[in-house]
Amino acid sequence: MKQKQDLSFWKLWNLSFGFFGVQIAYALQSANISRIFATLGADPHSLSYFWILPPLMGIVVQPIVGTLSDRTWCRFGRRIPYLFIGSAVAVAVMCLLPNAGSFGMAVSTAMVFGLISLMFLDTSINMAMQPFKMLVGDMVNEKQKSLAYSIQSFLCNSGSLIGYVFPFFFTAIGIANEAPKGVVPDSVIYSFYIGAAILILCVLYTTLTVKEWNPKEYAEYNERKPEAEEQKAGWVELLKNAPSMFWKVGLVQFFCWAAFMYMWTYTNGTIADTVWHTTDVSSAAYQEAGNWVGVLFFWQALGSVVWAMVLPRIKGEKLAYALSLAIGATGFAVLTLVLSLHAFPWDFVEGWFGPAVGKVVGMFQFPFRFLSLGTLLLCAAALFALQLLPERRAALAAAGLVCAALLTASITETNIMSAQGESSYATYNQNATINSVGTAEYLIDGASSYEAIWAQPKPASGDLHLISYEKREGVAYVSVENDGGEAAISLPIYNYGNYYAADESGAPFAIASGENMRIVLTIPAGYTGTIHVRYHAPGYWRAFEVLSAVSLLGVIGCGAFVRRKRRPPATV
Numbered sequence: 312m313k314q315k316q317d318l319s320f321w322k323l324w325n326l327s328f329g330f331f332g333v334q335i336a337y338a339l340q341s342a343n344i345s346r347i348f349a350t351l352g353a354d355p356h357s358l359s360y361f362w363i364l365p366p367l368m369g370i371v372v373q374p375i376v377g378t379l380s381d382r383t384w385c386r387f388g389r390r391i392p393y394l395f396i397g398s399a400v401a402v403a404v405m406c407l408l409p410n411a412g413s414f415g416m417a418v419s420t421a422m423v424f425g426l427i428s429l430m431f432l433d434t435s436i437n438m439a440m441q442p443f444k445m446l447v448g449d450m451v452n453e454k455q456k457s458l459a460y461s462i463q464s465f466l467c468n469s470g471s472l473i474g475y476v477f478p479f480f481f482t483a484i485g486i487a488n489e490a491p492k493g494v495v496p497d498s499v500i501y502s503f504y505i506g507a508a509i510l511i512l513c514v515l516y517t518t519l520t521v522k523e524w525n526p527k528e529y530a531e532y533n534e535r536k537p538e539a540e541e542q543k544a545g546w547v548e549l550l551k552n553a554p555s556m557f558w559k560v561g562l563v564q565f566f567c568w569a570a571f572m573y574m575w576t577y578t579n580g581t582i583a584d585t586v587w588h589t590t591d592v593s594s595a596a597y598q599e600a601g602n603w604v605g606v607l608f609f610w611q612a613l614g615s616v617v618w619a620m621v622l623p624r625i626k627g628e629k630l631a632y633a634l635s636l637a638i639g640a641t642g643f644a645v646l647t648l649v650l651s652l653h654a655f656p657w658d659f660v661e662g663w664f665g666p667a668v669g670k671v672v673g674m675f676q677f678p679f680r681f682l683s684l685g686t687l688l689l690c691a692a693a694l695f696a697l698q699l700l701p702e703r704r705a706a707l708a709a710a711g712l713v714c715a716a717l718l719t720a721s722i723t724e725t726n727i728m729s730a731q732g733e734s735s736y737a738t739y740n741q742n743a744t745i746n747s748v749g750t751a752e753y754l755i756d757g758a759s760s761y762e763a764i765w766a767q768p769k770p771a772s773g774d775l776h777l778i779s780y781e782k783r784e785g786v787a788y789v790s791v792e793n794d795g796g797e798a799a800i801s802l803p804i805y806n807y808g809n810y811y812a813a814d815e816s817g818a819p820f821a822i823a824s825g826e827n828m829r830i831v832l833t834i835p836a837g838y839t840g841t842i843h844v845r846y847h848a849p850g851y852w853r854a855f856e857v858l859s860a861v862s863l864l865g866v867i868g869c870g871a872f873v874r875r876k877r878r879p880p881a882t883v
Contacts, residue, residue: 318455320462323451324466325516325521326447326517327462327463329443332506332514333398333436333439333514336432339506340365342474342475342478343601344362345358345580346601347408347411355590358576358577358580359576362572368433368437369437373441379393393438393439394518398435398511401432401510405503405510406507407428409495411424464615468612468613468619472613481498481502492593570643582600586603587599587600755828767803768801774794775792777791785845788843791841793834793838793839794837797833797834798833798836799833802829804829805829805830811844814840814841815840815841
């Protein structure tokens, strides 16, 4: 038996390029099926029934296609005929499925039409997927299989990136994201049209650039001759004799796909209800939520693309598999906590250990929930990735990460400072779809935002005159003239604590909390001048900053030490 020769990068690329188009179709299905059937009129609690079809078709179709393609030899190849037929059917169905509500059919008829279309769509997608995996097994040697599957995974996830954002993109360029009740918006319909066009073009590319072996060539490079495959045992016998690793991996995949199905089925409705506060499937808010679900899935797929580039550098397939599963499990666990808006974990911490502990622990989630956890995971992932790169590339990558962090910090600081003007609070409307509190500050518990839209201080006495008020770089400048006795003035600043007020001579002014938790200054009788109100960060914040700096220096030092130890000794 001949040894399979190494293939060039582009030959490996051509083997899997059609998968890019197939995955666009699969991404459109994953992100939009719940949205489509909800728009057609399906009960949100019944969406899971529609999602039974995709995995069911996978169970049935993929083994059948695998078996039939093993026994197929024709002028067009062994796997490619199934690839082309599956893709052609998928293209036709992708043009029909989103139009289920546009043909003037009754709701029940449209649902049945959509259900049948979904069945054919997933059948054809699975029919197109299987040949790509088998082409690698047929034509790539053992040494290059990891690279070939990594390329396939990269193309697969890149296709997901494109497919997920199609509805958001088309809405952004002006295509309608609203439609009459029971009709799918044009942004989704056009997404399926373009996805279908890309799918067929990608499959044609693979079909034209890949030449499969004939039976004689296949027999020269593989242990079993094709005619001997007729004698293979049945599925039951194969399952009985399957190695233990098959069952272990299968069990893991079982639980992985259970998680995926929950995510694909309920994300649309969850985001629309919890973020856009609507369950009306015909509303603009619901359809916008559907677009943003695609954006969220985009970021999920982006992580997969990055990880696909890291995987080949990990020594040991078991380690790579274990790390991948651990990262995925962490993501799902954190997601459940973040989306539990009514059960904020820090509230429980405060209840268990008291207000003091709750206040300290609460610092680690500001300004976004679980920011500290996300930061730790990102830092760990970045350091791990840098360790896998060659030394020179690792240095460049590290420098790029630092520059990106500094640029992001500077842009964020600029935006916050520029927002601290007279319009630092956005208008709050109880009836609006999206309720925005402010651009730069968070409300104190119990405070109301409706009075925060005014930007001028409120003197409590007619004898106390406001000369000017402005806010620059986080400092409020209040110029007053008091013609009467001691009086108070309320500032449009929420009293979060740690605020300090003094005039130009350095004389301090007492700060109290007034109505709606606003800062209140007491102005002495006959006083004229300008008072500066600024925030003084607690001293222990500096301690945390020093600790962070020391930790950073420690990580850099440890990294340099490890790299120095790895260098081979100098030879004379």
